[in-house]
Ligand SMILES: O=P(O)(O)OC[C@H]1O[C@H](OP(=O)(O)OP(=O)(O)O)[C@H](O)[C@@H]1O
């Protein structure tokens with residue numbers, strides 16, 4: 148990984164991430180009164196392995212296989228032209244689809260809310276779930292849209308000059324959530340000078 152994280156401090160350890168995911172799995176099952184009709188969709192990039200982990204834990208709690216997939220939101224972003232170009236990631240919807248299901252969207256960080264807005268628009272092209280819920284490992288605040296998470300691993304008060312880095316074994320070789328100052332950060336989220 149090319150990011151210099153030496154100045155970042157750990158706000159969630161590997162064990163704490165594991166415990167947070169287990170708690171969230173129990174919450175999802177309780178809220179849904181079981182795991183029947185759930186579909187877990189992770190948002191690339193790190194939402195996908197997190198979604199797989201959450202689905203596995205939900206399966207353990209309710210003793211039922213939980214369909215899990217991935218939802219790429221890139222082409223649905225309202226800030227697509229304002230961000231560096233990036234490759235599309237696969238969207239992978241489980242064979243049963245999402246119609247009539249309770250979809251649990253999973254992402255690593257919730258910040259402005261624009262990624263989740265894009266995910267809701269992307270879902271429109273796929274089907275009509277009965278309900279959509281949101282599970283995030285970290286909610287760092289600073290929402291720009293009326294979006295909230297149903298299941299949160301950690302609420303982390305942050306300044307907009309800071310970054311949250313989620314490291315996952317599947318992508319980064321280790322599990323941790325780090326917080327630190329972003330070099331050259333502006334005072335407002337989402338990239339564009341003057342766009343606030
Ligand atoms: O609420 P928002 O302001 O949309 O921010 C949250 C999103 O930002 C990060 O993704 P990023 O686009 O940086 O890509 P990544 O998932 O590959 O890290 C993070 O993984 C969330 O998906």
Ligand SMILES: O=c1cc[nH]c(=O)[nH]1
Pocket residue numbers: 255256258287309310311312313
């Ligand atoms: O700090 C942030 C903000 C958005 N997305 C992240 O992954 N980290």
